Amino acid sequence: MSFAANRSPTEIAKGTAIALVGTVAALPFAFIGRILVARYGPQSDYAVFPLGNSGFGQFLRVVFVEHARPQKSVWGSEALRDAKELLAA
Secondary structure, X not given: OOOHHHOOHHHHHHHHHXXXXXXXXXXXXXXXXXXXXXXXXXXXXXXXXXXXXXXXXXHHHHHHHHHOOOOOOOOOHHHHHHHHHHHHO
């Protein structure tokens, strides 16, 4: 059973709402950043900026998702038992 299957729909909706609000709140800052790079940066930097921005964004997502994991491991004894049963079959 996956980690999301152990959660109620209300908890999943709260997490989705937080992600949506954060994404919408970040859009104006990203837009302003692109305008500043396009207006004041050299032409060669405009092509490199989105690549670096997306790579850094992915890095931050991995760091914060790993940090936000609950203290109880997803791979508890029940999950290990299920995995052993699957491998034994």
